[in-house]
Structure formats: C-alpha cells, structure tokens
Amino acid sequence: MKKATITALAALAITGFAASASAKPFCATCHAGHKDKVGPAFEKVVAAYGSVDAVFEFLNSDKPLEPKVAAFAKKKGTMKPQLKKYRKLSDEKKAEVRAWFEEQVK
Numbered sequence: 648m649k650k651a652t653i654t655a656l657a658a659l660a661i662t663g664f665a666a667s668a669s670a671k672p673f674c675a676t677c678h679a680g681h682k683d684k685v686g687p688a689f690e691k692v693v694a695a696y697g698s699v700d701a702v703f704e705f706l707n708s709d710k711p712l713e714p715k716v717a718a719f720a721k722k723k724g725t726m727k728p729q730l731k732k733y734r735k736l737s738d739e740k741k742a743e744v745r746a747w748f749e750e751q752v753k
C-alpha cells in the first residue's frame with residue numbers, strides 16, 4: 648500500500664514535470680510572443696528574420712549570434728549562453744521549443 652502510494656506520487660511528479668516542460672521551455676523566462684521581456688518579443692525576431700523557419704534555421708545551425716533586433720543588440724551576452732543551451736537539446740526538445748514558439752507568435 649505504502650509502496651504503491653509512493654510509486655503513484657512519483658509517476659505524478661514525472662508526468663507533471665514533463666507536461667510543464669513541454670508547455671513552457673526555459674526561453675519563457677526571457678521571451679514572449681508579443682511583448683518584450685528580458686529579450687525581444689518573438690514577433691520582432693520573426694520580422695527581423697523574415698519567417699519562423701528562418702529563425703529556427705539559425706537556431707539549429709552553428710552560426711554565431713549576430714543580433715538582428717537592433718534595440719536588443721547590446722544584450723547579446725544574455726542570449727549567447729541560452730543559444731548554446733538550446734543547441735545541446737535533443738531533437739525532441741527542440742521540436743517542443745519550436746511548437747511553443749509558434750504558439751507564442753500566433
């Protein structure tokens with residue numbers, strides 16, 4: 648009984664964590680779709696790149712960060728380690744980031 652309860656709780660914790668991780672990647676700390684936070688609103692980033700595809704082509708490449716949203720260019724040092732972190736994610740996690748990103752810019 649006790650063991651079963653612990654197992655159930657552990658399962659809950661794991662699914663709860665997975666659900667929140669897929670709903671909101673760490674990017675959410677600094678970015679939103681239509682509002683500037685620590686980083687530029689994703690709509691501005693998409694406008695600067697031309698399309699969501701172009702943004703992810705850059706993110707998924709090994710090109711260095713050359714900020715395209717002029718007003719935020721000075722904050723490059725904040726995004727640089729995030730880019731490194733993103734590039735280390737599994738393909739599955741990257742797909743989750745993209746799904747979330749697209750949801751934000753709707």
Ligand code: HEC
Pocket residue numbers: 672673674675676677678685686687692695702706712713714715716719720721722723724725726727729733744
């Ligand atoms: C700690 C805060 C922070 C986090 C976390 C963060 N960013 Fe950023 N991001 C910034 C800042 C500040 C800028 C503006 C400076 C720049 O463009 O390099 C930026 C810029 C960007 C740009 C525009 C880069 C360019 O070429 O103009 C993209 C795209 C981006 N972030 C995507 C993401 C994604 C996707 C994630 C999550 C995987 C993420 N960011 C996580 C702070 C953050």
